[in-house]
Amino acid sequence: MISSNIGFPRIGTNRQLKKALEDYWAGQSTAEQLSATTVSLRKENWLLQKQLGLDHIPSNDFSLYDPVLDMTCAVGAIPSRYAALKEISEKDRYFTMARGLSQNKGKTIPAMEMTKWFDTNYHYIVPEFERGQRFQLTCTKPIDQFLEAKALGIQTRPVLLGPVSFLTLGKSKLSVFNRFSLLDSLLPAYEALLSRLADAGAEWVQMDEPALVMEIDSEMREKYRTTYARLNQVSPKLRLLIATYFGGLGDNLPLAIHLPISGLHLDLVSDPTQLEQTISEAPKSLVLSLGVIDGRNVWRSDLEKPFQTISRAVAALGPDRVMVAPSCSLVHVPVDLAMEDRMDPEVRSWLAFAKQKIEEVITVTRAVSEGRHTVEATFAAHTAAMEKKRTSPRVHNERVKQRLKNLDSYMSSRGNPYPVRKELQTRALQLPAFPTTTIGSFPQTAEIRAARAEFKSGKRTLDNYEAFMQTEIKTVIRFQEEVGLDVLVHGEPERNDMVEYFGEQLQGFIFSQYGWVQSYGSRCVKPPIIFGDVSRPQPMTVKWARFAQSLTSKPVKGMLTGPVTILKWSFVRNDQPLADTCRQIALAIREEVSDLEAAEIRVIQIDEPAIREGLPLRRSEWKGYLTWAVESFRLATSGVRDETQIHTHMCYSEFNDMIEAIGAMDADVISIECSRSQMELLEAFNRYRYPNDMGPGVYDIHSPRIPTTEEITLLLRKAADVIPNSQLWVNPDCGLKTRRWEEVKPALIAMVTAARTLRK
16 A cells, blocks of 8 residues: 655745745845755655655645646746736746735736635635637746655655646636636646656656536536546656545546546545445546545544545555545645644644644554554554543533524524614714725734734733733824724734634634644644634623724724634534534624624624635535524624624635625625725626625735725726615725735825725
């Protein structure tokens, strides 16, 4: 049998990639220094996996920003606005595609669109396609990294995003046409790449085709057949393994197992039922890669289950036709649990990060191939840990469970319909047409981060820390008043992360020190770990909101993160339905909303940027998810008076196909990302009359470029074509914490000026 891995985290144990990228972007390091860091990280990853005993180690799973963007560049699909940049290096063109470009001479170029990678919190850069587009192999990165590992004495399995999934993930930008008509033009670039890899000595190549777990039509099925019939002919030296993950193949299973490939990877964590049919129907030449270790969550495996699964497969197929692997790339989990020396030891014993998951792969592989007795001590330790987790009183809170049982439907409904609420809110808030606001956070400066770290480490007293934060809040309030914003925010200087901040104050959560995972580019998050029943011991934000409101006569928004987003952006317990955990969080947020209202906060925003990413990949499964997701949001927000205005915010996902569900959430105002897609979301409003108020994001905060008043005005006019003026708000597309003040100030001035232009 072969032990293997689908992909490994690329950020480094101490986020070395993040620091190297941000130093380079800031002009504080050279391209050579950035390259040296990335070479070191790749070497560290490869050697670690080799030393652990892994047979198939991935290469080309490392990226400077995003593997989808890497493939875009590799096949020459660079949009003309970037290809025309002759004065900059290839590396800087790559970063411009991801981040946009601001120049002192007035030349600015927006970034490419960014959205969520399937149903995860990872973001990818969306490829752009044109009718009649030509492709060619223009980048040797996959070959270079394969040879780089080979020079270390490590034979790797290169990872490529498969051509059908690549086209699926892209968009037709300039005109509407069938993207799959480009396949014949695209495949020669893939054939050239595979041929070069074969010449370099590659034996297996992993073709990631996650689109196979989605609902696909007969045309797309035929594209898969013709694609792999061609790619399989590139070289007799090369064996192709298609990797699927994030779900079961379902009715695509017969298609997948009969493609002309050497291997097929199945995510048996998402769908363990697909194994039996695969075993019974797979051709005798097909190797099965069994994804039996959860690559998306941090819980230690109950090794007995994967052991039994692998044993069944080996008994039916023979050991030479079985690979053992994580369910998907380990980029979605932190690197190494061994670094967590301050974590509660009991909960720590229930966890496994990327390194430990590779060890689990090795353990179950050895158990089947060499005999269970060779690793019995490891099995016993896992079993004991799982039993303690199952019975621990720290996991179970009967009061919380009883509250869940007592839920009543009236708790998920506002007192009156939106038109009645709007009239009352209009009188109470006295806002102008096209009211302006921001999404919540303001720049998290080095001084803010240092003050927070000093307080956590005991170097600052509570009084000193709170005085510092109050000064920051005053600065943000005064700035917003000077700029002329209508609904203000306190800037969130006290918050480390929009989920972590709340998780730290809720029971049922635990935190790591070094549990970072990549969200996009250099952006890393440290997700909370939900290990038990969730409750709120005391108010979490009221003190800061009350202080901010005391500084101004304008309304200041109370800022909260919604239950679905806290759920999705945490590592979630795996011993009860997601819906139950989400409702527990919703009840905790409901208590906070009520306390904010009691503190005379008249506008409360509950952000739900993750609600779209939670959608199952198959549309047939959407209804069940949307029922409890929408109900959880309404449960969190419906305990207030009609006069209290409830906002929500969503970003960086495709929302057009669930716009009715967003309407069913019944927030008074929704702000939503639209700028990178040039208001593409607004197409949904040609078929659906959104009932409440809406603020389509008018500039991209994930890019350092500063928008002009004219740009923002143009986007607002596009929005006003489909959203009645009386319903339209003006805001950025996300929070401003990652931006610098010198970018934020002119951008918000431009935004307010654009709103005033429309009022005239």
